[in-house]
Amino acid sequence: MIVDAKIIKNGRKGVITMKKTITVEGFEIGTEENHEALTGVSVIIAKKGATAGCCVRGSAPGTRETDLLKSEKTVEQVHSIVLSGGSAFGLESTCGVMNYLEEVGVGFDVGVARVPIVCGAVLFDLAVGNPDIRPDKEMGYLAAKKASTEIFTGNIGAGCGATVGKLRGFDTVMKGGTGYIELCLESGLKVGAYVCVNACGEVYEGEKILAGALNDDKSEIISSHQLMLEGAESLLSGKNTTIGCILTNAILNKTECNKVAEVAHNGYALSIRPIHTSMDGDTIFTLASGIAEANLDTVCYLAQEAMRLAVIDAIKSAEAVQNIPSYRSIYFMSE
Numbered sequence: 030m031i032v033d034a035k036i037i038k039n040g041r042k043g044v045i046t047m048k049k050t051i052t053v054e055g056f057e058i059g060t061e062e063n064h065e066a067l068t069g070v071s072v073i074i075a076k077k078g079a080t081a082g083c084c085v086r087g088s089a090p091g092t093r094e095t096d097l098l099k100s101e102k103t104v105e106q107v108h109s110i111v112l113s114g115g116s117a118f119g120l121e122s123t124c125g126v127m128n129y130l131e132e133v134g135v136g137f138d139v140g141v142a143r144v145p146i147v148c149g150a151v152l153f154d155l156a157v158g159n160p161d162i163r164p165d166k167e168m169g170y171l172a173a174k175k176a177s178t179e180i181f182t183g184n185i186g187a188g189c190g191a192t193v194g195k196l197r198g199f200d201t202v203m204k205g206g207t208g209y210i211e212l213c214l215e216s217g218l219k220v221g222a223y224v225c226v227n228a229c230g231e232v233y234e235g236e237k238i239l240a241g242a243l244n245d246d247k248s249e250i251i252s253s254h255q256l257m258l259e260g261a262e263s264l265l266s267g268k269n270t271t272i273g274c275i276l277t278n279a280i281l282n283k284t285e286c287n288k289v290a291e292v293a294h295n296g297y298a299l300s301i302r303p304i305h306t307s308m309d310g311d312t313i314f315t316l317a318s319g320i321a322e323a324n325l326d327t328v329c330y331l332a333q334e335a336m337r338l339a340v341i342d343a344i345k346s347a348e349a350v351q352n353i354p355s356y357r358s359i360y361f362m363s364e
Contacts, residue, residue: 210342225272275316
C-alpha cells in the first residue's frame with residue numbers, strides 16, 4: 030500500500046505542495062523555509078529515540094555525527110536527523126534542533142543534562158535564491174518545533190532550493206524538491222522514504238525522463254548519457270547532492286540499519302542518472318523505531334522501492350520558481 034497525498038496550498042505564501050501523513054510509528058517531521066531566498070531545512074524527530082544507520086555514497090559529503098552511526102560505535106540510538114540546504118553553512122541548523130530537543134526533555138540523561146543525538150547532512154542550493162541566507166540555528170529550532178505526522182512535499186524543507194539537471198550549468202536546470210512515500214505491508218511492517226532531490230543528472234520514472242538538463246530554448250531535456258560522453262564540465266562544480274532518510278517501524282539493530290541505508294541507495298540509482306559522482310555528497314540515513322518483526326531483506330527491498338518512488342514524488346510535487354521550470358509547469362497543470 031502506498032500512502033495517498035492531496036494537492037493543497039499549505040499557507041506558506043501560497044506555495045502549492047503535496048500534503049501527506051506519516052504512519053510509521055515514532056517519527057515526526059518539521060520544516061522551515063525561506064521561499065524568497067530558496068533555502069530550507071527538514072527535521073526528522075524520534076522523541077523516544079530510534080536505532081540509526083547511514084550510508085554516504087557521494088564523494089563530497091557535508092555531514093554531522095555520521096561516525097557514531099558506524100556499527101562498531103557505542104551510541105545505538107539517535108533523536109533527530111536534519112537535512113538542510115545551505116551547503117556546509119546549513120550544518121548550523123542542527124544546533125537549533127539540539128536546543129529544541131533539550132528544552133522538551135529529549136536526549137540521553139548524562140546526570141547533569143540531557144544530550145540529544147542529532148545527525149545531519151546538507152545539500153548545495155547557494156546558486157539559486159539568495160546565497161547570503163542559509164538555514165541557521167533559528168531555522169532549525171523552528172523546524173523542530175513544527176514537527177508533526179502531517180507533512181508537505183514539493184518546494185519544502187531542504188528541497189526548497191533544490192534543482193536537477195546541472196550538467197549544462199544552472200541556466201538550464203529544472204526544479205528539484207522534497208518527496209515522501211510509504212510502503213506498508215499487511216503484516217504491519219512500514220517503510221517510508223523522505224528525500225530532498227538536488228541531483229546533477231536527470232530523474233527517471235522507469236525509462237521516462239521527468240526532469241533534467243534542458244536545451245538552450247528549454248523545449249526538451251538533453252540526455253545525461255550524451256552529456257557525460259561529451260565530458261560535461263559542470264559535473265565538477267560540486268553543486269549537487271541528494272540526501273534522504275528511511276523511516277521504518279521494523280526491529281533492527283545498528284548494523285541492519287546501516288545495511289538498509291546502503292540498499293536504499295539503489296533507489297537513487299534506479300531514478301537518478303548519474304548518481305554518486307565525485308562531487309556529490311549523496312547520503313541516506315535509516316531510523317528504526319523497533320515495533321514490527323521483519324525480515325531484513327524485505328525491509329531493504331521496501332527501502333529501495335520507497336526511495337525510488339520518493340525521488341519521483343519530489344520531482345512531481347515541485348513547483349517552478351524564478352526562471353526554473355518544473356515537471357509540473359512543463360508536463361502537468363494542477364487545478
